Amino acid sequence: MSDIKKYSISIAILFLILLFFTTLVDILIVGMPRIIITINILIFIIIASILLFSATITRFIICDKKVNKNLMKFNFMIAKTIYPIVVSISELLKMSKSSIRRIFIKLNNSYVKANKYNLTGEKILILLPHCLQFHNCKFRVTSTIDNCARCGLCNISDLAKLGEKENVHVFIATGGTLARKVIIETRPKAVIAVACERDLTEGIIDVKGIPVLGVYNERPNGPCFDTRVSVEKVKEAIDFFKGE
Numbered sequence: 558m559s560d561i562k563k564y565s566i567s568i569a570i571l572f573l574i575l576l577f578f579t580t581l582v583d584i585l586i587v588g589m590p591r592i593i594i595t596i597n598i599l600i601f602i603i604i605a606s607i608l609l610f611s612a613t614i615t616r617f618i619i620c621d622k623k624v625n626k627n628l629m630k631f632n633f634m635i636a637k638t639i640y641p642i643v644v645s646i647s648e649l650l651k652m653s654k655s656s657i658r659r660i661f662i663k664l665n666n667s668y669v670k671a672n673k674y675n676l677t678g679e680k681i682l683i684l685l686p687h688c689l690q691f692h693n694c695k696f697r698v699t700s701t702i703d704n705c706a707r708c709g710l711c712n713i714s715d716l717a718k719l720g721e722k723e724n725v726h727v728f729i730a731t732g733g734t735l736a737r738k739v740i741i742e743t744r745p746k747a748v749i750a751v752a753c754e755r756d757l758t759e760g761i762i763d764v765k766g767i768p769v770l771g772v773y774n775e776r777p778n779g780p781c782f783d784t785r786v787s788v789e790k791v792k793e794a795i796d797f798f799k800g801e
């Protein structure tokens with residue numbers, strides 16, 4: 558089943574839950590003034606319309622159709638608000654949470670890309686996960702990527718070279734707390750985050766007021782172990798923020 562299908566099913570279930578509770582409230586408030594019943598139905602119609610709007614715009618974005626930037630922004634706000642409920646529903650239905658997360662990341666990246674940037678390298682921060690480092694490497698690249706001996710056994714070497722060439726900050730974060738600390742210290746105008754679906758989603762939700770472009774890492778050896786990333790995709794993200 559495709560990611561968008563799983564997402565749509567979760568939204569449909571959310572709609573049914575909403576309908577169930579509206580009906581329940583309607584039954585419970587029988588005999589109350591008509592205005593209360595009307596307000597209850599009105600609230601249902603508004604939320605249902607928002608869900609329908611969001612599901613339609615999301616489908617358009619996932620299918621790479623052209624969508625107005627403001628609609629994308631509004632839809633992303635809705636997606637962010639309902640994200641914890643949608644993920645919980647997908648979990649209850651035994652559907653992969655990664656599918657919902659991929660949809661969320663695509664909505665974020667599409668919205669970021671709908672804007673124009675013209676930043677210099679030092680205003681861009683690249684955050685990398687520690688699992689990119691070769692498991693047997695003895696160099697402590699988490700304190701600074703400059704410690705990488707650039708042996709080429711993992712992508713860190715290429716990313717260090719890229720960071721140097723493009724004059725962007727590159728950090729290897731061992732967790733969300735450190736990532737937040739690096740953002741506070743470097744005060745970037747844009748972030749390129751490399752991570753798995755779960756960490757990217759958490760990072761995007763966490764970072765406020767700064768555009769974040771998410772790039773998935775590849776996991777040929779399973780999760781969190783000797784992962785890889787397309788350096789090309791990271792370079793594309795840098796070019797985008799530089800307006801090139």
Ligand code: SF4
Nearest residue numbers: 694705706708711714
């Ligand atoms: S490229 Fe750098 S981080 Fe990767 S194994 Fe070699 S020295 Fe270690």
